Amino acid sequence: MTTDLSVRLGRLVLKNPIATASGTFGYGLEFVEFLSLGKIGAISVKGLSARPCHGNPPPRICETDAGMLNAIGLQNVGVEAFLSEKLPELHRLGATVIANVWGDTEEDYVAVVERIGGDRRVAAIELNVSCPNVVKGGLVFGNNPQALGALVGRVRAATALPLIVKLSPNVTDITVTAKAAVDNGADILSLINTLVGLSIDIETRQPKIGFTTGGLSGPAIRPVAVRMVWEVRKALPRVPIFGIGGIETVEHVVEFLIAGADAVQVGTANFRDPSLSGRLVGELAAWCERHGIRRVAELTGTLKTRPRPEHKFG
């Protein structure tokens, strides 16, 4: 039996549910020595801005237990260089490309999206409204349902491509921002971006990261991400979801699918093992075959919860 690995996230159809997360996969081309770009479900490229961005002064990263903090500050080549220097080669290699975009203002986001226009080499737009490492933009939208809704509405009007909104976990209730995004035209939700964290060098009493705080990623955040995927799936059962957060193995992929994700994005693990995302595609097929799963999409949202008991006293 061969499992059908293809998944459908609204209008976005992927050959398999293993994608790679923005900020952890460069522009994809850095990985050609380590895997076949055309074999993974999709790649979400480093967040693109209207103009090139230098990012934050170092130090930008530090390792933490089972993960890392980063405050890169969205360094990127800008949308023009991406379209002229990166996208043609990605297309030639058969990659399914998600263009992750960001800006300081609504106008910035719209400018990037309009520049991409209806380019058929781009499968979808992913809005980064959840970067914790920039002073403007980023979380200003991701933490505020009204600002998020207005931004998504403007971007929605500017593109016919499938629109993904990548949500921040740095909120009290992620279903509120999820609904704001969907009510204003998001087709798909990606969750989660990094959790804001702080690591301190106790000898110098300085933050280990130049920006002071950074975004926590890696296996340390996986249970939080799985929980948030489950919450959003319950609140918005018909909205397709990319699950993101600390995925290292095929079992982690399946865990996200069961929680309610239609597909996943592998993130920080791409740094530790640049061949991993390619390998997971084959491992997912083998896992499904061992478990008698004919279509991988059958797994999505199949969590069997136990009833939560009320307190008993005395």
Next chain:
Amino acid sequence: MAVNESLRVLRTVHYDATHYSLYLQAGTIGPQTRPGQFAMLQAGDGLRPYLRRAFSVADVTKVAGVPAMEFVIKAIGVGTTMLGRFSEGTPIPVLGPLGVPFPLDDLATTDRVALVAGGIGLAPLVLLARELAARKIPADLYYGGRNEMDVLKRGDFERFLGPHRCRYATDDGSLGRKGLVTDLVTQALDAGAAYRRLFACGPLPMFRALARVVEAAKLDASFALESEMACGFGVCLGCVAPTTDGRFATVCKEGPCLPPSAIDWSRV
């Protein structure tokens, strides 16, 4: 072309409580490696340490006739400590060779070059010394450390370059001159030493001081920079160094070997 492969531990040589040489199978990485390039090594398959660690390839050599890569490592944290404890035969995931090597192609046997090492910064200079010796390019080594135990692999340097070409400085005077390695370099230049190029690797204070020395002497130089890295191949953008043109260069991909004139040392 970088390769992601699993290479077995051939031998570990401990010099003292913190310094050691880790010899791995050369694999397909070793023969491709040029002086100044590095590799990312994963210490164990657990979650602590989580990320791979970047190490200069110190030498491409043989261990009991088996092609080997040598890494000279100082145990300062969980990853560098763990890598020193693996027994012979343990497979280690290795990604390499990575980064821009030292510029050597334009050198001729009529040129003379200087090698400057500080502490564990000796690592990329061993393979460089081997290569220079093979190409018969004369080189002087200036190597400083806190004490005699900090100055490693003197036998290899003296074999490749000649004992009379190797000069040492230590903070406590236990080996060579008492003082800083940059003082050795300054004195040699003041005494009339002329070099086609200077190659260096060491701690940040040494780089800062040496950058001023080579600028004043109008000396061409290449520094093998060090930085914390998550990926090693230009993707995480975590390892950057500020450049004089106002941007940030990836140490892993645009470096690690960069001219000090390209770095904005005031922002490092």
